[in-house]
Amino acid sequence: MQKVSIEAHSLTKRFGSFTAVDDVSFSVAKGEIFGFLGANGSGKSTTIRMLTGLLQSTSGTATVAGYDINKQPEQVKMRIGYMSQKFSLYADLTVAENIRFWGGIYGLTDAKIAERRAWAIQTAGLEGREASLPSALPGGFKQRLALACAMLHEPEIVFLDEPTGGVDPIMRRRFWDLIRQLAEAGTTVFVTTHYLDEAEYCNRLMLIHAGRIIAGGSPQELKTQYIQNPVMEVETDRVIEAMNALSDDPRIEETSVFGTLLHVSIKPEYNAEDVIKSVLAAHNLPLHRAERIVPSLEDVFIHLLDQQGVTSDAS
């Protein structure tokens, strides 16, 4: 069986009367890329801050790398790396000096720092830029360097809080390549994000909304488990009218607009294609294409939020 890396039991955090994280439980296996997905303010960062010892939980417990976060914070700190969404390196220290500093903070010996510096420079792709100031580096490199700095002491687990904010898509992909490399080398990666495309890279995901976990599983499980109805992608000229017509039909569960396309979920007892054809024909609306698709995480997310009784504003 896989070894458990992080285990949370009923973690709860209240700020006054506001409950930021509400009775959250989950477990993360060693070497897993574990994604915490949710909109801004849903409780992602608060959870990560409790697990890293930045915040005390109001109630509930968690173990990280086998140590209790409230009772053995020192043991936990030795074994984790952390990169916050705000994380910027010291802008007035060079790349090499930043690496030295962060290595020194973790009590690494000079020899060890030298060894890890070589690794960090290579990982961040900054060969020859050791003497540059971070401000002179392109955005994506800064993020990679920040991650490398958080990994200098070779932690078992690394927590990444919205690591790719403000980075262009190509650099984001390269950043995720790096995360995958780390996971393959055995590091557990706990990452929060609100990018749904990034969530696809995770081995397992938790969807968090208003402080509560509303779904969990691998991306594949989420798509099949939570959306059992067939989902059709519909192409038509008159998207809005088509959507109104389709949502009024009792055989149809949900409709949502994706750009110029419609995603329609039909109750399983009916033939999906027939339903769409008949509804649009009855309203004299043109149909260019209707195709069964594998639902995206976005479909899942919207579906789940609808069930929670909220109008979705997830990006």
Added chain:
Amino acid sequence: MISVHRIRPIIKKEFRQVRRDKRSLGVLLVVPAFMLVLFGYALNYDVKHVPLAIYDQDRTTTSRELTDGFLHTEYFDRIATLTSEHQIDSVLTGQIARAVLVIPVNFERDLAANRSVKIQVLVDGSNATNATAAAGYLAEMSQDYSTRLSLDLLARNGFGRPTLPIDYRARIWYNPELTSPKFLVPGLIGFILMISTVISTSLSIVREREKGTIEQIIVSPIHPMELIVGKTLPYVLISLVSTSLILLVGYILFDVVVRGSLLLLYGEALIFLLCGLGLGIWVSTVSTRQEQAFQLATLVSLLPTFMLSGFAFPIRNMPWPIQALTYINPARYFLWILRGIVLRGAGLEVFWQETLFMMLFATWIIVVSWNRLRRKVL
């Protein structure tokens, strides 16, 4: 638990950052010495070379003897010789002269006839400090002259040279020339140490919070105490260097020599610095942005050390509620101690109580601020 091994990288980092930030380095090292030069010359309580106009209506040897007595000092310079009454008004309102000496007609004759003569002194009171000092000098010099005349008169009339019942001779110890810089240097050291430590400590903490780097440090196994020691130690050292610079400038420009023990001086300065550090940490816990921290730090360090320490205004002359306030101000004690060491060569036996109070204050403010800081970010 506390390990030098982990403090070292923080100290090195702070030094690097200060060294690269030319402006704050300047603020910490150059500005203090520059302030001493500025204050030493500008904040001068001594009144010298007062422009004096003389309206001598007598024009005799005796009247000239009197005026020469005034002018042969560094306190007065003859700026004008008046020939009519209405000129008095114009030299005073025109601020050509700060004081006018009027000697009446028949000055010499009346004196010779043993009659009392009235001489008149008009002083521009628009600057109260200067006016009081100038009037005081003039009164004292006239008194001297008058005493001498009386004695001469007695001698001429065959009474010999009697001894005066009281021969008043004031000797000022510790600062015989009564020069302001000697008095100012100790005050300035306190003033500057307080401002620079409070500002630099609070800014360095708030800056890390603003940039988010402090979180990154807190999730590391470093002990919070190691972090604070590492962050503040460099500023303590820089402030001590700054103290030395002030002493050096004071010695070169104003002849201020430390009479007491230098070691004691640095020891007391260190205790005072700890008070500043505590205040700086406190400021960082109530500010979210650097600008805010800067303003608050200036306020809490500048006002008490400037106004309530006896640096700018004598504590004796304050109304009692304000005097009471000065008792909880460490700068008050530090100034007293420093003046003792620098001017009088006093030792610890004289101000052990003040030292003890500073230690208590430092402990108290550091504990209070430390707890606030822990609750806030650690």
